Amino acid sequence: MDFVWTKSFLTYKGSYYTMDIIGIFLNLNQYDMKTITTSILFFLLPFCWATGQNKMNIDSLLSVLNIQPLDTIKVKTANNIVNYYMYRNPDKAKEFARMELQLSTELNYDEGVSLAYYQLGIVYNNLDKLDSARYYYNSSLDIAERIENKVHISQARRGLAILEFSQGNLNKADSINNIDLDFTIKQKDTMGTALAYDFKGTINQNKGYYSIALANVLKGLKLFEKLQDSIRIADSYNHLATLEHNLKNHQMAIDYNKKALAIYEDYNDTYYQAQALNDIGVMYKSLKNEKAALSYFEKSIVKSKVAKVSALEAAALTNMGSTYIQMNEYQNAIEHLNQSIEIASTINANRRIAIARNKLAEAYISLGKPKQAKNLLAEVKKYALDTDNMSILKNALKLESQANEALGNFPLSLKSHKQYLELSDSLLNLEKIKEIEELRIIFQTERKEAEIALQVEEINTLNAKAKVDKLTKGLYAGGMASALALSGLLVFGYRQRIKKNKIAREKQEEIYKQEIAHKKKELTSQTLHLVQKNTFIQELMENLENIKNSPEKFKMEFRRMVMLLKKENASDKDWEVFKTYFSEVxxxxxxxxxxxxxxxxxxxxxxxxxxxxxxxxxxxxxxxxxxxxxxxxxxxxxxxxxxxxxxxxxxxxxxxx
Structure with missing residues (x-):
């Protein structure tokens, strides 16, 4: 079954669009009142992007862009427009990314050039033009490293890691992503760290390390929730859905993906809608609910066409063909699988072509056309052997055995079947090795994290000691210099210092008093809550002891416990007391x-x-x-x-x- 991998790790979605506020208002005298109003609107717009959760009024952005002078602020407006169109209209996104690049080049604004190159990398990646995407990512990285822009360095690396992932180079993708993860942690870049964890989860999921994948996706989700980024939370739901599907928890997977889909629909994000709809269809197919599966695949195809993403459309068509095979509707299956192959061929998506051909061969065998099936399987086997894709090869060998049997060529059928069994055993052994490797990785990761924590603690201790030593030396040197330079004013300076220190000490003492009073109120509030809970627990324990010692008292004591629970649940009086303390604080x-x-x-x-x-x-x-x-x-x-x-x-x- 063909899942679609989401490209949700690519963008920060507006986390670096800060404004030069002073620059805006210093230039207001160049504009009329309408311009001033629009400039104020533009000042407010980036803050919506910074949350990662608010939808943008594109008309307002375009109006602002048209009246702005050529400066870096105009570049940032163009960048916001690129973000708006990125997963809604790729052609528009490309148009404004090129405008962003042109503006930045005219201004010799390296940061803008780096960002524009990165945005073009995303556009071409989404359009499955991977060579162009790699060129723009590398161009962005070169400039970012030269100007030492940490955020742009991280995002360009992530783009390159995603390219490796999309071509099946999982280890290389993981290596690049690990560098990025360490980098973002050191830079205290929460969003970058969350994206790296989330991507690491997807990489390990594709390696078959489901425990590691789950742990990393959950780490990313926790950070996205901390940032209150709805889109990223939806992406994490999507990845958790795929994990649950692989673990055969299909209904849980559907629930996760429907949560993600609702958010994507709210943001009018057609690319992600197409991907989520396809995945939900896959899960319904696994549950033998073919009618629901076909409905979701059809919706995915519609959204894929709107988003102009051929890879998603091809995947949904393959899944529709597979579903029709499951329903024994082989002509429908053949029609959809041929459409998938035709679309995948336009973007050189050879893996998708091979998957569709395997399914097409299965349909031909079921229709009694084994010769046509064998011709397809020969091409599939060649691709699988050239790319070392053993999973696709295994399916091809199984189908080839069936085709030869239908043709009455039993020796060849037996040969293919033996090869199929040998490869299945080999893959099964690989799965066992994967399980052992996964445990080893988990152990090494935990040990590495413990070592890092210890190193951080040692570094903090050394830094604190160094600060104390530096302060001591500074005070000593400063004291000697003051004694030599200001010896004539020693008495006057001493008195002034006493006076200033007294005033500062009195102010500090007043602040401490206020802080202590505030903390006392908080402590009282928390203490009240704990006392109430402890009293309730103690009374409940006494009632349980009474029942234990006197079973005949069960009915009476049971009623008392029910009353206690109701009292504790309501606790209106306690709430009033708590509210009083809360109001004071x-x-x-x-x-x-x-x-x-x-x-x-x-x-x-x-x-x-x-x-x-x-x-x-x-x-x-x-x-x-x-x-x-x-x-x-x-x-x-x-x-x-x-x-x-x-x-x-x-x-x-x-x-x-």
């Missing part, structure tokens, strides 16, 4: 909410308070004894009641009150 937060929104309920205030404390959805759900989905719905309703739009983050809004 957070400056009457609940009263402010009631003043601004008079119709807000007590439950909504409670949820807002927990969000103000930066509790996660899972933590809030555990505290209120409800499911996380219930909290997500409550957050949605709260956001609606507060009148917030999609672009406004609920936590940021509450923290600002």
């Amino acid at each position: 957070h400056n009457d937060f609940d009263q402010k909410l009631k003043t601004i929104y008079p119709d807000i309920s007590e439950k909504e205030i409670r949820l807002a308070a927990f969000l103000r404390m930066n509790l996660t959805t899972k933590e809030i759900a555990a505290t209120l004894n409800v499911l996380p989905d219930s909290i997500l719905k409550s957050k949605y309703r709260l956001k609606k009641k507060l009148g917030l739009d999609k672009a406004t983050d609920l936590n940021d809004f509450l923290n600002a009150i």
Whole structure:
């Protein structure tokens, strides 16, 4: 079955579009009022990109681009437009990437040239023109290394790693990605690190190291959630879906992919929609739900054509053909598989051609046309042997044995069958070796991480010692110089220092007092919560002991425990006490909410308070004894009641009150 690999590791999607604010406003006198208004709009737009979660008004971006003077800000506007079109309209993305390159070249703006080359690399990669993509990635990397732009170095490396991956060079891709992972960790580049972990998961998944793959994808997902990047979270869901499918958890895989699909649809991201729709179809086929599978493949083909990505269209057509074979509708299968081969041939996607030909041979054998099947299988075997693709070769040998049997050539059929069995045993042994290798890699990784942690601790200790030594030497040298240069003013300087130190000490003491008071309030709040919980647990334990010692008291004690649980779950009185302490620490937060929104309920205030404390959805759900989905719905309703739009983050809004 032909899964489509997503290219979700390519872009930061706007994480480096900072603005020269002073430059904008210094130049406002060159424009009329309309221009000033548009410039202010342009100032606001990049912040939407920086979140990685807000959709862009392309008309506004294009309007800004048309009126801007030739400067680096105009280059960044063009880059934002490229990002908008990248997975919506590749031709438009290419057009504006070339404009970005031209503007940057005219300005001798190396950073812009590097970024434009990288964007062109992505465009050509998405269009399956890998040689052009490699040229632009390398060009971007050369400039980025010369100007020492860390972000551009990382992204260009990632692009080159993806090219190796797409051509089946997994070890080379992994090697480049490992360099990038170490680099981003040292640079404290959270987004880059998350992308590298996520890509490492995909590489190991294709190697068959599912445990390592799962661990890395989850590491990436955790960082994406920390960054609150919806698109990246969706990409991680997609990769987790593929892993669950490989582990035969098909329904879980479908659930993950549908979550990803909903986000891609919300962002009008046609490329990712096509990929997710194809993968969902694969999973429904595995569940023998052919009708649902065909429906998703058809939708994937439509989106692939919109995105102009032939590889996705070819993959979906192959999967449709395979599904029709499963339904014994061989003519339909042949029609779709031939379409797939025709499209894949236009982009030299030889692996996809070989997979489709294997399926086509299977259909011909089922229709009683073994000669046509053998002709196809001869080409498949040649490709598989040339590229050392044993999985495709195994399927071809199995089908070749069946074709020879149908032709009555039993010696050749037996020969092919023996070769098939030998290769199957070899691949099975490789799987066992993979399992052992996976355990070895896990052990080495854990040991390496422990060593790195120890080295970091030693480095921190040495740095701290060096700072102390430097400070001591600096004070000594400074003291000697002051004594020689200012000996005549020693008494006056001494008195002034005493006065200044006293004032500074008094200010610092006041700050400490305020901090201590604040911490005491927080501590009281937390203590109250712990006392309540401990009291409840103690009472529950006593009731359990009573039941244990006197079984005849079961009914009465059981009722008491139920009442205790209800009391603990509701705990309205406890909430009021907790709310009092919370208000003191957070400056009457609940009263402010009631003043601004008079119709807000007590439950909504409670949820807002927990969000103000930066509790996660899972933590809030555990505290209120409800499911996380219930909290997500409550957050949605709260956001609606507060009148917030999609672009406004609920936590940021509450923290600002």
